[in-house]
Amino acid sequence: MCITWKANEEEVISLANQPEPTFWGYRRPDGRVGVRNHVLILPTITCATQAAKQITELVQGTVSFIHQHGCAQVGVDYEQTFRTYVGMGTNPNVYGVVVLGLGCETHQARSVAGEIAKSGKPVELVSIQDHGGTLSAIAQGAKIAAQMVQDASELMREPFPFSELIVGTECGGSDACSGLSANPAVGFVSDRIVDCGGTSILAETTELIGAEHLLANRAVDDKVAKRVYEVIQAMENRAFTMGVDIRTGNPSPGNIRGGLSSLEEKSLGAANKAGTRPLQELIDYAERPTRKGLVWMDTPGHDIEQLTGMVAGGAQIVLFTTGRGTPTGSPIAPTIKISTNSAIFNKMRENIDINAGTIIEGTETIDSVGQRIMDQIAKVCSGKLTKAEILKQHDFGIWRIGPTF
Template identity: 35%
Template sequence: MKQIVLKVHPKDNVLVALQDLTKGQIIPFNGSQYTLVEDIPAKHKFITESLPTGGAVTMYGVLIGKAKQDIPVGARISTSNLKHAAEEYQLSDHRRTGWHIPDVSRWKEKTFKGFHRADGSVGTANYWLVVPLVFCENRNVEVLKEALLEELGYARPKKYNDLTKQLIAAYQKGINIDTVEFSEPASDDVQAGRHLFKNVDGIKFLAHEGGCGGIRQDAQTLCGLLAGYITHPNVAGATVLSLGCQNAQVAMLQEEIAKRSPNFSKPLYILEQQKEGLETDLLAKAVKQTFAGLVAADQFTRQPAPLSKIVIGLECGGSDGFSGISANPAVGYTSDLLVAMGGSVILSEFPELCGVEQEISDRCTTQEAAKKFIDLMRSYNARAQAVGSGFDMNPSPGNIKDGLITDAIKSAGAAKKGGTSPVADVLDYPEQVTKPGLNLLCTPGNDVESTTAEVGSGATVVLFTTGLGTPTGNPIAPVVKISTNTVLYNKMRDIIDLNAGTIIDGEETIEQCGERILDYIIKVASGEIIISAVRHGQDDFIPWKRGVSL
């Protein structure tokens, strides 16, 4: 008989509905019976013990909220009867770094085919970047995009142009446009095989709205992020456009590049418009130099590399009530597998670690790292509270609708992506990953800001779990989309790559799903699988200005 409810942790006083349950239904579980006093939609939770006003609700073994009113057995927890609450935390003298190291013998001899760089890193792709140092150069970046992509075979097919032409024709003839049907092209892939440079995956343009105005720290942070992309293993070189008078100066970018790569040797062409003079001179020179850079980039070919060279970013977006019991823990097991093989993983989204601070800080291998994590969490939350917000306001309407009632319940599930391994390092945005193992990176919970940051810190593949459906991608790193439930996977298969709903359906264990994800990553990292976000050209890039973003 298929399981219909789940108790995540022995200490919990809620059960998760794995399917829609109805009022009056009697739910047997572990020798007890619970009569539901209202309908419980799938993904939501109901109380297993009567709670007075102020009573604690526990899930994942941690405090996730307190009752606003008396809550009877069999009632659904919701924003009307539950408020956010989380355990207090403090710096501990004890390091709890023991963990169950998974068996990785199956992958011991496996490799992936990547692009080897002079600094010893290995990329999962080979891109050329065009980077503006300030938003004033975005228009010139667009001109370069028009000049390069079509002619070099990197332009995306104009998928909906025929539909527009048909609508125009129908309108002009007085035909009802509702009768015009869209015909899906045979393939929406980039024009594979038509690239002049066979070993270059593409040219990516990192347009942004920063570089001047704001505060000087914004410029320094932006240069750090851009330096992270320029020195990234998935990048062969870059063309940088500067106006000349902005806060984000060329010297600042070069300083940040040197921090990350002291022996930086990639082709890097920097053009300053106020020095070059005429726009035509600037852009003609940029096209010529970019073309020369592509010639150099095309000399790289994929070669075998150990799996320890893969750096995985861990992200979730459009989360639902199943995220913390299917896709997130499966990704967490994948993380543990890679860490056991000497690889690096990045767990970010600090507003979504609210309520699990004690456990995570205790897992830090050093007292210094634990203190850094706690200081970052407290200062971040304090900044949010100073403008009338706070981590408790993190869950989105979509999160709440699908069972993530408080930030603590969302965070406890989100943290599962980090697996169980010790925390090797704590990084403040936009610092770079330098250590193998689990790394914590301070970012917002915002999907694109966080994914942008993880890649800037060195992630060569990102695992992105979603329960509602999120198309997020990245210009230079494949963002593998993993659904938490089978309904979503079947509904939005054009943007979802893998289904972890098999765990909810009882078809796989968390460990089996985690192993399947790792096998998939190896193929993605080798260029054997082109994931959905790459096929669709989903090149989301939003730098974080270190303001209050949840």
């Protein structure tokens, strides 16, 4: 059974007899559909992050993030950070953007604002240097943001099919139960999303090392299969340059305490999030998918960096499994936390939305838990808040692939 939560949250409508599940969202000027209606205060340089934070404290309905990027970056590292900024601003969960810059940084706020504006959404530019300092820039940014929030509040949710969704999948703080419960349940959901005509993103390249052959065998063509091995090799080579053979290394201390003995063991469990459908393409970090279906985004294993990459790539919602427990969330996309065991669910109820430990206990099947996740997606995409949203867990981090100059 699939359900959808009405925009006014007064009733839950069963869609068991409907051909396709739906949710209530917002149509954007570029045709994509958002599940949230944020006004984003986007700092393009670390020097502007505190001013951006103060604007969000002044204006309800705005979100922002703290980061250390935006200057002294060159080449592909510069391009990747720029792509991430633009992707966050163009994510369909964002109604409008106030781009806040310093003025002398490498990542010029004007360039970022110009690219975001191509999506057709409201975009305004504020420069700390041009506006005479921090206080003046905060005042101007808050004034613009307040009007955007009021304009955004006039929009009404409409029903949309799941084919409009890009769902990010992630696992962090894994344990021995991850590959047996929560990850296969997310794999069930991934297949359902794909079958509905939507897109499911698999990430965490480092945590697919040892399972790459399974995904290559599911590639839609030889080009995609070749690309699978190329990104795995590139990730291993990065580790080699630091004198580390990542393939023979152990997982993190938390993973080890959770019962995982090797990277391959963790990877085989993590790959279950991809379900069983063909792999359509393999995209770069923070890049928007060009095909529907199962997509692999090349990201590191760092939870916040991979989450940021998927959201910058257009994911409106993220499914995050955990066996050890983690509060990670996004300022842009609601993140549904799914525990792999009942012990961590009971211990961290304030952070975790769904318990998949019932699979381990034998009281539920992978399919039944997967269906519960589908139902939760419909509710959250229609306005229900996740635990991470309630706690304002606005994590953000960009994968740096070059030195700072």
